[in-house]
Amino acid sequence: MTDTTSTISQKRSYGGMTTGAVAPWIICTVLLVLLPYVFQSSSALTxxxxxxITIVFALAYNMLLGQGGMLSFGHAVYMGMGGFMCMHVMNWVEAESIPLPLPFLPLFGGLFGLGMATIIGAFSTRAAGTVFAMISLGIGELIASCSVIIVAFFGGEEGVSGDRTYGLPVFGYEFLTKIEVYYLTAGWLVLSALLMYLFSRTPVGRMANAVRDNPERAQFLGYSSRWVRFYSFCASGFFCGVAGGLFAINFEILTEENLNLATSGSILLITFLGGVGFFFGPIIGAIVFTLLQSVLSLQTELWQMYVGALFVLTVMYFPGGLAGVIMMHAAPYKLGKLKDLIVPYIxxxxxxxVGILGLACFCEIMFHYKHAAVGEDDMSLFGYVFSTHSVLPWVVVISVTVVSFLIARRNAPELRDTWANSNILTPKKDGGAQ
Incomplete structure (x- = not known):
């Protein structure tokens, strides 16, 4: 009786989520609360x-790509449209002195995104694959071009701006400081991520996986592939609108850039980089991409080339993304052989x-050599100042790069053998299993 009670208590669930599934949410929420005390600068909060915002957008996009298998080339439309609507509501609140608290504005963005997704999804989700991708591309280009024509809603080339501080104070907070806006954004992030996760556990979310993997079989079992895609598309549009509303609150301006093809391509890159096969994959991709975009762009003009190379290498060699790389180590961890990989990894x-870093240094030196102004031969790299017209820096960088790659290539077979052994259940000498 005790064993049965213990088993039941261990499997106790909260809203359909087991205690083991609830723990990561609590940890992440506490981490979001404490982050501003660790990184207190204004730039860090930004x-x-x-x-x-990018995490909410990426998770919403993954509801299509990862869960439903629908590749969209114009999904920034729903984020942008939700953001524009949120900005108009913000200005409406200011002009009419309407007692609407600022934290509710992303809801209007979400509802407008849902409305747009309902209209567009009514005909775009009739087919999947290439047809759906091309329709999404056409819709994205159409609305992006309309954004500079329909000035009343999109504001033309200047966009639409507003002031979040004119809203009704909430518990004395007027959202004048970035830390107040951060906690508002973090609250919506947790709520949106939780709702998207719960949606993935619903019958519709489960059937989206089935339609993605085998639409004919799902149709044979009595489920309409089109309606499953439509419901997923609408849910994704809602949360994209929420992300757009959060963007409007944070930056207080929306332009054509927020819904054009470049933004749609960026979210596709982010989702693939993080890993479309895992719920937390887009979260990792959004964090990595934002850091590269905001930090690496301050250090080098070639940051987009490095991001593109990382994306290509990820798609070619790690189709599961960064999340897939992490989950690859689940089996060695369960078998107790994760420690065996430390030395081969080193x-x-x-x-x-080191070889990749050397290759990046070579690109930086080459870029400086080709594009530096006349007379500016010196460049600084990792604190060292040298002339790009001197032979020594080229020799050092090329030598380090080549030698590093040769060492890695020589040790690669050992890593492959160790990896294979770490994923195999080794039998014990007495006949048991280890």
């Missing part, structure tokens, strides 16, 4: 706000990382 991955 980056964290951008991360939170002997292989570390030289490879």
């Amino acid at each position: 980056i964290m706000n951008q991360m939170a 002997k292989t991955v570390l030289p490879a990382a």
